[in-house]
Amino acid sequence: PKASKAKISQLTEWRSKRVRVSGWVHRLRQQKDITFLTLRDGTGYLQAVLSGTVNQTYEALTLTMESTVELTGLLQTVPEGKTAPGGHELTVDYWKVLGAAPGADDAFTNRLNEKSDPSILADLRHLVIRGETASSVLRLRAGLLDAFRQTYAKHSCLEVTPPCLVQTMVEGGATLFQLNYYGEPAFLTQSSQLYLETCLPSLGDVFCFQESFRAENSHTRRHLAEYTHLEGELAFITFDDLMAHIEAIICESVDILLANPEMTTIIKQLNPNFTAPARPFLRLSYADAIAWLNEHGIKHPEEDAEGNVIKDENGKEKMVEHRIGDDIAEAAERQMTDIIGKPIFLHSFPAELKAFYMKKIPGQTGKVVFTESCDLLMPNVGEIVGGSMRIADYDELIAAYKREGIDPTNYYWYTDQRKYGTCEHGGYGLGVERLLAWLANRYTVRECALYPRWPGRAKP
Numbered sequence: 001p002k003a004s005k006a007k008i009s010q011l012t013e014w015r016s017k018r019v020r021v022s023g024w025v026h027r028l029r030q031q032k033d034i035t036f037l038t039l040r041d042g043t044g045y046l047q048a049v050l051s052g053t054v055n056q057t058y059e060a061l062t063l064t065m066e067s068t069v070e071l072t073g074l075l076q077t078v079p080e081g082k083t084a085p086g087g088h089e090l091t092v093d094y095w096k097v098l099g100a101a102p103g104a105d106d107a108f109t110n111r112l113n114e115k116s117d118p119s120i121l122a123d124l125r126h127l128v129i130r131g132e133t134a135s136s137v138l139r140l141r142a143g144l145l146d147a148f149r150q151t152y153a154k155h156s157c158l159e160v161t162p163p164c165l166v167q168t169m170v171e172g173g174a175t176l177f178q179l180n181y182y183g184e185p186a187f188l189t190q191s192s193q194l195y196l197e198t199c200l201p202s203l204g205d206v207f208c209f210q211e212s213f214r215a216e217n218s219h220t221r222r223h224l225a226e227y228t229h230l231e232g233e234l235a236f237i238t239f240d241d242l243m244a245h246i247e248a249i250i251c252e253s254v255d256i257l258l259a260n261p262e263m264t265t266i267i268k269q270l271n272p273n274f275t276a277p278a279r280p281f282l283r284l285s286y287a288d289a290i291a292w293l294n295e296h297g298i299k300h301p302e303e304d305a306e307g308n309v310i311k312d313e314n315g316k317e318k319m320v321e322h323r324i325g326d327d328i329a330e331a332a333e334r335q336m337t338d339i340i341g342k343p344i345f346l347h348s349f350p351a352e353l354k355a356f357y358m359k360k361i362p363g364q365t366g367k368v369v370f371t372e373s374c375d376l377l378m379p380n381v382g383e384i385v386g387g388s389m390r391i392a393d394y395d396e397l398i399a400a401y402k403r404e405g406i407d408p409t410n411y412y413w414y415t416d417q418r419k420y421g422t423c424e425h426g427g428y429g430l431g432v433e434r435l436l437a438w439l440a441n442r443y444t445v446r447e448c449a450l451y452p453r454w455p456g457r458a459k460p
C-alpha cells in the first residue's frame with residue numbers, strides 16, 4: 001500500500017514507519033552510490049538518504065536543488081553520535097520528481113548567495129525567502145504577531161481592521177501617498193490612529209495590524225515606504241498608564257515567544273546574544289535627553305530657519321550643540337541608544353516637533369510647550385514605538401487644526417469624538433519590522449518584511 005503523507009514538522013509520530021513526504025530539495029550531496037538530500041517543506045527540514053538502488057531511473061539526472069520531489073521510505077532515528085533535523089532520517093526506497101529546477105548551473109540561483117549585490121537580492125526576493133535565514137525571520141514574524149494577539153486578548157483589547165484608503169492625514173502632509181479616488185483626492189493611510197480613537201466608545205480598548213504607507217524619500221536601514229503598523233488605543237488612562245501598557249505589551253509578547261521552543265531556537269540562531277529586556281524601561285524626558293546629548297558631546301548639523309543644513313565654503317557641515325526645541329535626529333538618537341544600551345522611553349517632546357493631535361502637559365507656562373508623548377528607542381534600531389495622549393478637549397482640537405493648517409472639513413468624524421462624550425485617552429504605533437530587526441538582530445528592516453517596499457522598489 002502507498003505510504004501515508006506527512007509534513008516534516010509532524011514526523012516524530014512516524015518513526016520506524018514508512019512515510020511519504022513532499023517538498024523542495026534544499027541541499028544535495030552526492031557520493032559514489034549514495035545521495036544525501038535535505039528536504040524542505042516549509043514546516044522544517046528532513047535528512048534523506050537515497051542509495052544506489054533507487055537512483056537507477058532517468059530521474060536521477062534531474063535531481064537538483066530547489067526541485068520539488070516526493071520521497072517515500074522508512075523513517076529511522078539517527079544513531080547516537082549523529083545529528084539530523086528532528087533526530088531522524090528517511091531511508092528512501094521510492095521517489096519522484098514533481099517539478100524540476102535548473103540546478104546549480106542556473107544563473108538565477110547562482111546569484112543567490114549572501115555576497116550578492118543587494119539590488120539583485122531584492123529582485124530575487126521570491127527565491128531569497130526560500131533560504132534558511134530569510135525563512136527564519138518570517139517564521140519569527142508570524143510567531144511575534146501571534147504572541148501580540150495573545151497578549152492583547154489578556155489586556156481585553158479587541159482587534160479591528162481599519163481601511164487603507166483614507167481622506168485624512170495623521171502624521172503630516174509631507175509623507176502622504178496621494179491617489180485619484182473616483183475623481184476625488186484620497187491617500188494611502190499613514191496610521192490608523194484616528195479610526196482606532198472612534199472605536200473606543202463602541203468596542204472599548206482596541207488594536208490593529210495594518211499596513212501604513214509613508215512617502216518618505218528615506219533610504220535608511222529603518223525606513224520602508226510600506227510597513228506593518230501595530231497600533232493600540234486605550235480609554236480612560238493617564239500618560240503613565242500608557243507607557244506602562246506599551247512596556248507590558250512588548251515584554252509579555254517577548255515572554256510568550258521565549259516560552260515557545262521553536263521560537264527560542266530561531267531567536268538563538270539569528271540573535272545569539274538576545275536577552276529579554278529588564279523592566280521597567282528607562283524613562284528619559286526630551287529635555288533631559290538634550291542635556292545628556294550635550295554632556296556626551298553629541299552634536300548635530302546646524303540648520304537655517306527653513307531646516308536646510310548649513311555648510312561652510314568647503315561643503316562641511318557646521319556641528320552645533322542641541323538646544324531645547326531641536327529635533328533629535330536619527331544619528332544622535334542612535335548614538336544615545338547605543339551608549340545607553342537598553343530600551344529608553346523618551347517622553348514629553350515639544351508640541352512643535354510632534355503631530356497635531358497630541359495632548360499638552362497641563363499647567364505649563366514656559367515658551368516651549370511640551371506634550372504627553374513618548375517614543376520607545378531600542379538599541380541598534382532606534383525608535384520602534386511612537387505614542388501619546390490625545391487632545392480630549394473640543395476647543396483645543398479646533399485650535400490644533402488651525403495651528404497645523406488643517407482644513408477640518410474632512411475631519412468632521414474625528415472632531416465628533418470630542419462632541420459626543422469625550423474622554424482622556426491615548427495610544428501608540430509600533431513598527432513591526434523595526435521590532436523584528438531588534439529581536440532578530442537584522443541590519444535593516446528590509447530583511448523583516450515579506451516583500452519590502454522603499455523608494456524605487458515595489459517589486460516583486
Ligand code: 4AD
Nearest residue numbers: 191193214223224227231384385386427428429431
Ligand atoms: O511615530 P509614528 O509616525 O506614529 C504614528 O503614526 C502614530 N499615529 C501612531 C499612533 O499613535 N497610533 O509611527 C509609529 C511607528 C514608529 O515608531 C516606527 O516604529 C514605525 O511606526 N514607522 C516606520 N517603520 C518603517 N518605516 C517607516 N517609514 C516608518 N515610519 C514609522
Ligand code: MG
Nearest residue numbers: 375383385386
Ligand atoms: Mg515617530
